[in-house]
Amino acid sequence: MLSIDVRDLTKEYAGRRAVDGLTFSVRPGSVTGFLGPNGAGKSTTMRLVLGLDRPTSGTAVIGGRAYTELRDPLRRVGALLDARAAHGSRTARDHLRALAVSNRIPAGRVDTVLEETGLAAVAGRRVRTYSLGMRQRLGIAAALLGDPEVILLDEPANGLDPEGIVWIRSLLRGLAAEGRTVLVSSHLMGETAAFADHLLILGRGRLLADTPVREFIDARVRPHVRVRSTDPVVLGALLARHGYDASRGGDGSWTVRHERVDDIGRLMSEAGVPVLELAAGEATLEEAYLDLTAAEAEFAAQPMEA
Numbered sequence: 001m002l003s004i005d006v007r008d009l010t011k012e013y014a015g016r017r018a019v020d021g022l023t024f025s026v027r028p029g030s031v032t033g034f035l036g037p038n039g040a041g042k043s044t045t046m047r048l049v050l051g052l053d054r055p056t057s058g059t060a061v062i063g064g065r066a067y068t069e070l071r072d073p074l075r076r077v078g079a080l081l082d083a084r085a086a087h088g089s090r091t092a093r094d095h096l097r098a099l100a101v102s103n104r105i106p107a108g109r110v111d112t113v114l115e116e117t118g119l120a121a122v123a124g125r126r127v128r129t130y131s132l133g134m135r136q137r138l139g140i141a142a143a144l145l146g147d148p149e150v151i152l153l154d155e156p157a158n159g160l161d162p163e164g165i166v167w168i169r170s171l172l173r174g175l176a177a178e179g180r181t182v183l184v185s186s187h188l189m190g191e192t193a194a195f196a197d198h199l200l201i202l203g204r205g206r207l208l209a210d211t212p213v214r215e216f217i218d219a220r221v222r223p224h225v226r227v228r229s230t231d232p233v234v235l236g237a238l239l240a241r242h243g244y245d246a247s248r249g250g251d252g253s254w255t256v257r258h259e260r261v262d263d264i265g266r267l268m269s270e271a272g273v274p275v276l277e278l279a280a281g282e283a284t285l286e287e288a289y290l291d292l293t294a295a296e297a298e299f300a301a302q303p304m305e306a
């Protein structure tokens with residue numbers, strides 16, 4: 001299977017760097033989430049990988065070759081960049097048939113991807129009558145049409161309803177399980193955590209993190225335990241006596257930072273303090289991401305050296 005390799009990639013628009021010296025690889029067999037605030041350079045990077053724009057310097061290759069040098073590129077690489085790209089006056093089936101013919105893709109793939117994306121029942125309707133979510137599904141169908149090894153999707157969950165979001169999660173997981181290389185940009189942290197194994201995070205055109213999702217969360221967000229007893233004062237005193245870093249919530253609960261439920265549960269049991277509630281606080285990707293971007297903003301706020 002093919003990987004995407006980006007080396008020292010830079011793109012300037014009118015002297016402004018949209019992408020600034022990026023180096024990373026996207027590996028087969030996993031879903032890589034591509035994160036970063038608006039304007040960070042995610043779409044530009046994807047466009048450069050797909051040969052839709054020329055880099056100012058550096059390279060972006062797929063399986064060692066520039067996209068424009070690939071034979072039958074749609075059979076190697078499938079992409080969704082803009083769901084509005086399909087021609088509105090065509091039906092979804094005709095749109096996909098035309099793509100299949102011009103890219104030497106077997107005609108049978110059209111019905112396969114229509115089924116896969118849940119569009120079979122509406123495939124005869126003109127695309128202009130489609131909702132945003134249906135267009136998004138059609139864009140994904142087009143990306144999958146050539147049964148490609150490499151898949152790039154820019155905000156694929158855009159406009160999808162909750163059922164669609166669950167669907168895309170399992171679709172992405174399935175594509176990675178088949179050994180494909182999957183790069184997906186998103187602003188939805190909860191979703192990204194649900195489908196991605198690995199993360200690339202951009203900030204102002206630069207790479208801020210290239211890390212497995214789990215490691216990223218564990219490194220940035222400390223675990224905590226939420227605990228409640230019949231007597232918050234007794235519980236607070238017990239925690240303080242044992243040197244725990246705890247703070248009291250409005251409902252009488254205590255949040256104990258950097259600890260695990262087992263230890264707090266054992267402590268309370270041994271002290272004979274009744275437990276009403278004891279829960280591990282899940283560290284989320286959103287918290288880890290906000291921690292990283294806050295650190296970045298702090299760094300950016302430092303005065304620039306001359």
Ligand SMILES: Nc1ncnc2c1ncn2[C@@H]1O[C@H](COP(=O)(O)OP(=O)(O)OP(=O)(O)O)[C@@H](O)[C@H]1O
Pocket residue numbers: 013017018036037038039040041042043044045
């Ligand atoms: N064709 C263009 N001409 C001039 N500037 C551009 C062009 N395309 C992108 N930019 C600029 O490059 C920067 C990066 O934009 P890009 O769309 O790649 O970010 P993004 O991370 O995809 O953002 P979003 O999350 O909002 O989609 C932005 O400042 C944008 O204004």
